[in-house]
Amino acid sequence: MTTLTRQDLNFGQVVADILCEFLEVAIHLILYVREVYPSGIFQKRKKYNVPVQMSCHPELNQYIQDTLHCVKPLIEKNDAEKVAVVIMDKEHHPVERFVFEISQPPLLSISADTLLSHVEQLLRAFILKISVCDAILNNNPPGCSFTVLVHTRDAATRNMEKVQVIKDFPWIVADEQEVHMQEPRLIPLKTMTSDIVKMQLYVEERAQKT
Amino acid sequence: MDELYLDNIDEYVNDQDKIVTYKWLSLTLGVHVNTAKQMLFHYLDHKRKESSAQLHATYLVSGKFVDNGQTSHKVSVIKEDQLEDFKSKMSLIVSVHVYSVQKALLKDSGPLYSVDYDAVKDNLKNCSRYSAIRCASAVPMSPVELQQTREVQRAPTPEPENRKPGVNGEASRASKPSAKPQKGIMGMFANKSAPKNQDSGKDVKAEQKEEAPVVDAPKSKPEAKANPMMNFFGSQAAKKAEQTVKQEEAAQSSTSAEQQRQTSKPEEKRVAAAAAVELPKDAKKDSRSKTKRLVDSDSEEEKMDKKKRRRIKKPEPDSSDEDVIPDSPQRMETREPSPSPKKVQPVSHSNQGNSEMKMRKRRRVLKSRTFLDDDGCIVTEKDYESESYSEAEDDVHAAKQTPKDPVPAKLPSSTKQDEKRSQKRTSANANKGTKQASIMGFFQKK
Numbered sequence: 001m002t003t004l005t006r007q008d009l010n011f012g013q014v015v016a017d018i019l020c021e022f023l024e025v026a027i028h029l030i031l032y033v034r035e036v037y038p039s040g041i042f043q044k045r046k047k048y049n050v051p052v053q054m055s056c057h058p059e060l061n062q063y064i065q066d067t068l069h070c071v072k073p074l075i076e077k078n079d080a081e082k083v084a085v086v087i088m089d090k091e092h093h094p095v096e097r098f099v100f101e102i103s104q105p106p107l108l109s110i111s112a113d114t115l116l117s118h119v120e121q122l123l124r125a126f127i128l129k130i131s132v133c134d135a136i137l138n139n140n141p142p143g144c145s146f147t148v149l150v151h152t153r154d155a156a157t158r159n160m161e162k163v164q165v166i167k168d169f170p171w172i173v174a175d176e177q178e179v180h181m182q183e184p185r186l187i188p189l190k191t192m193t194s195d196i197v198k199m200q201l202y203v204e205e206r207a208q209k210t
Numbered sequence: 211m212d213e214l215y216l217d218n219i220d221e222y223v224n225d226q227d228k229i230v231t232y233k234w235l236s237l238t239l240g241v242h243v244n245t246a247k248q249m250l251f252h253y254l255d256h257k258r259k260e261s262s263a264q265l266h267a268t269y270l271v272s273g274k275f276v277d278n279g280q281t282s283h284k285v286s287v288i289k290e291d292q293l294e295d296f297k298s299k300m301s302l303i304v305s306v307h308v309y310s311v312q313k314a315l316l317k318d319s320g321p322l323y324s325v326d327y328d329a330v331k332d333n334l335k336n337c338s339r340y341s342a343i344r345c346a347s348a349v350p351m352s353p354v355e356l357q358q359t360r361e362v363q364r365a366p367t368p369e370p371e372n373r374k375p376g377v378n379g380e381a382s383r384a385s386k387p388s389a390k391p392q393k394g395i396m397g398m399f400a401n402k403s404a405p406k407n408q409d410s411g412k413d414v415k416a417e418q419k420e421e422a423p424v425v426d427a428p429k430s431k432p433e434a435k436a437n438p439m440m441n442f443f444g445s446q447a448a449k450k451a452e453q454t455v456k457q458e459e460a461a462q463s464s465t466s467a468e469q470q471r472q473t474s475k476p477e478e479k480r481v482a483a484a485a486a487v488e489l490p491k492d493a494k495k496d497s498r499s500k501t502k503r504l505v506d507s508d509s510e511e512e513k514m515d516k517k518k519r520r521r522i523k524k525p526e527p528d529s530s531d532e533d534v535i536p537d538s539p540q541r542m543e544t545r546e547p548s549p550s551p552k553k554v555q556p557v558s559h560s561n562q563g564n565s566e567m568k569m570r571k572r573r574r575v576l577k578s579r580t581f582l583d584d585d586g587c588i589v590t591e592k593d594y595e596s597e598s599y600s601e602a603e604d605d606v607h608a609a610k611q612t613p614k615d616p617v618p619a620k621l622p623s624s625t626k627q628d629e630k631r632s633q634k635r636t637s638a639n640a641n642k643g644t645k646q647a648s649i650m651g652f653f654q655k656k
Contacts, residue, residue, distance in 0.1 A: 032317070033317065044320065049327065051320035053318065053320065128229075128321055129227075132229060132312065132321060133314070135314030136227060
């Protein structure tokens with residue numbers, strides 16, 4: 001039984017890595033299920049021992065990876081409160097929002113589950129839930145695009161602006177227009193609690209989509 | 211009481227938005243799979259009559275399929291809208307039943323696998339408790355038999371692929387209606403599992419706790435062509451399916467205590483895993499040893515070729531100048547075999563080697579002698595002469611010859627060389643007789 005604090009950066013990095021991997025798979029899956037991009041670019045791959053759909057388009061993949069690369073330091077320091085995948089229509093008004101609320105306990109302790117197989121099981125459940133979410137959501141209008149918003153605690157963004165994590169990939173403060181959704185409907189999808197992270201996934205949907 | 215299950219399924223499907231597969235249902239409610247299938251069917255029927263919520267269903271269709279004159283047994287999971295179409299294509303339908311019920315329209319079959327994954331993982335030891343697949347003759351092997359099968363499986367590689375499903379999957383094979391359809395599925399898995407043997411074998415070892423449901427193995431079959439990743443699942447699932455079935459039979463048919471069963475199960479798993487891992491290893495080993503042998507013989511043959519090539523090359527430098535007989539370092543290798551080929555091979559092949567660096571050997575050397583003939587012309591003649599050289603002499607020769615004037619000097623030096631050579635001939639002969647014959651004899655046999 002080891003108890004590690006946040007100062008033990010290695011463990012924090014491990015958690016951040018796990019979460020970023022999961023977020024990458026989740027984003028790809030959301031794009032597939034909500035038909036943001038044609039299903040032809042997606043290819044079945046394996047994650048957590050189950051099949052998932054990942055895109056093959058190099059620029060899309062690079063964009064998602066760069067995004068998460070910048071998010072990772074925030075997660076390490078537990079500055080990221082929410083990571084939201086926002087699907088917008090042609091006028092750049094948000095239509096749907098998949099919000100991952102992430103919180104990490106201040107004292108990370110590795111208990112019996114050193115292989116994190118329980119965490120894997122929970123993440124698998126998340127993936128499954130995303131796959132079937134189109135039952136509860138209305139269809140999106142055609143021509144949608146997506147973006148990723150990160151809600152941070154305190155003033156972590158100031159640090160981000162100072163230090164550009166990836167060159168030519170700047171993060172800017174989001175417009176009010178992109179954040180505000182008219183008449184959102186909240187649909188919770190899944191919650192997980194584990195030793196290393198607590199995560200909640202819910203969907204905010206605009207009442208009228210078209 | 212009997213109607214409670216309808217409410218249960220309703221709760222799962224509508225309230226919790228789950229995908230309810232028959233396998234998951236049977237494990238959750240603790241009923242036999244056939245009962246679960248019927249439950250799902252009744253539920254679907256009931257809901258359709260009420261026409262309240264929109265439900266989607268997938269079906270499992272199993273039957274004979276004729277493809278270009280070849281009949282095979284096909285097991286597929288079909289979406290409801292494609293059901294009739296698919297049924298019409300089959301020549302004989304063995305079974306059709308509801309596979310799953312869900313609210314969402316599934317775009318692909320991935321979630322179907324995920325749904326059963328955790329349920330089976332939790333019920334690992336008795337996930338086939340409610341299964342309809344049985345084989346009375348499947349009995350856990352004793353350690354002696356285990357040893358025997360391991361040794362037998364070290365047989366050549368084509369066999370094990372057929373045998374592996376046989377060893378592990380006897381149970382499932384016996385339960386299928388006919389042998390041929392089984393071959394169709396198993397043959398396909400065997401073929402696919404061949405390249406993936408190692409991977410799946412390793413995974414079987416590492417993930418002994420995780421198993422895929424039996425039905426998912428056939429499910430992956432129609433998608434197998436489209437997707438190599440699902441092939442991986444297919445082969446892995448097949449292997450695990452066979453394992454689970456075998457375990458199931460072992461559990462059911464053995465009359466011994468729980469302990470024995472449990473020890474035999476890991477044994478079976480180990481057998482399967484060991485078999486899977488050993489087979490590729492052995493195949494590799496065999497091929498490696500074969501290539502080794504080949505390499506050895508190749509290198510020997512190469513040497514021979516080199517020697518031959520060098521011998522043929524030799525005339526060129528010699529033809530230019532007798533004195534400048536290159537101290538061929540490359541001659542070193544050819545030294546040893548050279549004497550006997552001289553004897554056996556025709557003159558054209560023999561070498562013109564001059565320098566024998568280390569050992570005293572007899573050689574036929576193409577030497578060009580220049581001399582004054584009757585007319586007073588300087589004539590250069592090439593001739594093969596047996597000569598024996600040692601390193602010291604060679605160096606001396608080279609030292610002697612190079613500074614001299616080419617034409618007149620050659621005469622005396624060449625004659626000297628000839629005398630030396632002739633003197634040494636006898637001794638060289640003797641040398642040759644004792645030493646080299648045996649080695650060259652070895653090469654000659656090749």
